[in-house]
Amino acid sequence: MPINTLRSVVVLDCPAPGRLADFYARMLGGRVEGEGRWVEVTFDSGALAGRRLAFQEAEGHVxxxxxxxxxxxxxxxxxxxxxxxxxxxxxxxxxxxxxxxxxxxxxxxxxxxxxxxxxxxxxxxxx
Known part of the structure; x- marks a missing residue:
């Protein structure tokens, strides 16, 4: 029995979550949701419908x-x-x-x- 569900396809650490989310939203046809240290791209249709990509601020990101x-x-x-x-x-x-x-x-x-x-x-x- 699974203990939970997978909410995000993947979470990327980055210095500027909103900017990186915008890049992937424009590339993949998604919608940016949220702001600040955690931003997600959601998909309403197509192969990615219902999935999310998340972007998390990481200070000192290398x-x-x-x-x-x-x-x-x-x-x-x-x-x-x-x-x-x-x-x-x-x-x-x-x-x-x-x-x-x-x-x-x-x-x-x-x-x-x-x-x-x-x-x-x-x-x-x-x-």
Missing amino acids: PPQWPSAERSQQFHLDFYVPREELDAAEREVLGLGAELVEGDDDGKRGFRVYLDPAGHPFCLCVD
């Missing part, structure tokens, strides 16, 4: 360094897009403030690696 054994990523998020939409998705996330850190080797690999505005790695993967 972002992961990708790739690095000393400051490991600890986790990353994968977002799947159709191959024909990968370049457009990349333009969109870069416009929202992401940074490309590793390309897909001219299409030889099915993913590209980015850092969100707080330095957390995520991938756009070919669906």
Whole structure:
């Protein structure tokens, strides 16, 4: 018997929860809820309907360094897009403030690696 339910898909530590929540809400089509030290992104429809991403203020936050054994990523998020939409998705996330850190080797690999505005790695993967 489960002792509870999973409320958030994942919680990210960051220096500015509202800003990072806005990045992911705009990227994924969610809605920002709350303010201050804990902010969530909720989803009303689509594959993420009913799920939440949460962002928690962490004083002195030191972002992961990708790739690095000393400051490991600890986790990353994968977002799947159709191959024909990968370049457009990349333009969109870069416009929202992401940074490309590793390309897909001219299409030889099915993913590209980015850092969100707080330095957390995520991938756009070919669906």
